[in-house]
Amino acid sequence: MKKAYVEGILLPDGGLVYPTTIQLAEQFGVARETVSRWINRERWETDRAFHQQRMQEATDAEKARQLSKAPSLDQRTAELAEELKEHGVEVCPAPAASGTPEPSQEPTDPVSEPEEEVPQSVVPEPLPGEPAATQQPGPTPDFRTHVIVGERARFDTTSLTLAKALQAEVAVTIQRSQRSRKPAAGNKEANKDAQPLAPKELLSLAGTLERAQRIGRLALGQTTDNQGLSSPDGTPVKVDAEMSVDVRNSGYDKLPPAELARLYAEAIRACPEDGAGQEAPGAHKGAPRP
Structure with a gap:
């Protein structure tokens, strides 16, 4: 029961849900008050928060590893860089990560210091008729956690790549519109037949750029303009009526x-x-x- 409450339940479609006390009581055939007493006495809420934090840290680490190996965008991105270079905007590629680690600057001590002993937490014995408390998850996630973390990281990496592609499409469209109105070679007058982008097209491009920004920020783990209140498991937080x-x-x-x-x-x-x-x-x- 504690494992289901702390680590959540993995659905067949790949989703992860965190059960409530009512769902746990119905699933394991115990009273809701008993489940609440176990949660409060053994601090399952704290264990769930620690588990979710480890999941997020593992997802961020896997995402960083995948982003460092992600392929670059298509030829259109290279064309965009050339067009921006013509307007005086230099696009510098990100520095590649070196394969060999840099030597540490700190002096090494040949005599190793003895490690301090870490006191182990004492698990209280359960009362008669109550299930024994399961061992708290260690720092290394299990296989299921690795699968969930990998799927989250791959999804965020794909979303970030698509967001960059949308931004590149918007930039290329604007650059082509500006270039079509420039004077041709050997002609000092601008092309009068070329029309600027219509307001409807500009609004569409702006909406696409805004959506791409939101997708990219969410893929990087940053917040968007939506500042809704919710708990770590996604359930809404009740707001005091006097504050509304x-x-x-x-x-x-x-x-x-x-x-x-x-x-x-x-x-x-x-x-x-x-x-x-x-x-x-x-x-x-x-x-x-x-």
């Missing part, structure tokens, strides 16, 4: 997007680091009505 704002009665629904963005930025800057709620200056008075 009644949009219909406050007038925020009548503000332009630029003003809403400004108020949102002020609220983010005013929030303390510990996560406690704090409104922006003047937010409690409501938005000005037109």
